[in-house]
Structure formats: C-alpha cells, structure tokens
Amino acid sequence: MIVLLSHLHAPTDTIRLDYDARLVRRKRLMTERGMAVMLDLPELTDLSHHAGLRLDDGTEIALEAAAEPVLVIKGNLPSLAWHIGNRHTPCQIDGDTLVIRDDHVLRAMLEGLGAQVTADTRPFHPEGGAYGHGRTFGHDPHDH
Missing domain, CATH: 3.30.70.790 (UreE, C-terminal domain)
Structure with a gap:
C-alpha cells in the first residue's frame, strides 16, 4: 500500500506533475528515474498538499510541481x-x-x-478555494 507523506526523510526519486495531473485517484505515475508507480487512492486527492509517497518497501518518492x-x-x-x-x-x-x-x-x-x-x-500553485485549501469541488452546507 502506498502512503501519502506530509514530509520526507530520505527521498530517492521524484515525480513531477503539472497542475491538472496533481488531482488523482487512480493513476500510473512515472518517476524521474523511470520507475512506474501505481497510485490507487480511496478518493480523489490533490497531491499538491503532500510532500511525497512511501512505497511498500519503504522507498520515499518526492512529489513536485512540474514547470x-x-x-x-x-x-x-x-x-x-x-x-x-x-x-x-x-x-x-x-x-x-x-x-x-x-x-x-x-x-x-x-x-x-x-x-x-x-x-x-x-x-503553477494557484490559490485554494474559499471553503478550504487546495481545489474545491463545490460547497455542501452539510460539511460544517
């Protein structure tokens, strides 16, 4: 199981994603060194707010915004x-x-x-929406 990390200890590789590609649920990603990583998250997630990934073997991969x-x-x-x-x-x-x-x-x-x-x-790092950081998917008044 791949774990999203808020901070990294010793990343050994990097995945760079543009703004659109940082919004994912299930996607095959490629590291800078050519390793394929299959990301399968329980819900749609904006990777902009995560420093990296920890793979099953403990390997840490940094997540960065691509130019x-x-x-x-x-x-x-x-x-x-x-x-x-x-x-x-x-x-x-x-x-x-x-x-x-x-x-x-x-x-x-x-x-x-x-x-x-x-x-x-x-x-590219745009501002978050009015109802929280990151991307917004609409406002549900029952979310409070």
Missing part, C-alpha cells in the same frame, strides 16, 4: 484578479503579480484591460 506554460500578469491586480475569478480560472498570487495557466483568450482579455502579460514556464 508548465503560464502567464505572468502585472497591472491593476484587484481589477484583473476580479476578471480572472469571474471566469473561474485558477490563479496564483505572487506578490505584485498574478499567474495563470497559458491561455490566449484570457491573455487578449487581460491585455485589453491594460495588463502587462508575459509568458513563462514554471511550477
């Missing part, structure tokens, strides 16, 4: 963030910039609103 194409946005951040949020687009807040996944339609909209937008490739 992916993003847009780095500068300008009137409150207004720009509102427009991004209004489109339910995951967004990372990085000091004086916003970061979203690369999207030509959103880029054109943001530039039309006066934003300075540059393309980059980096790990």
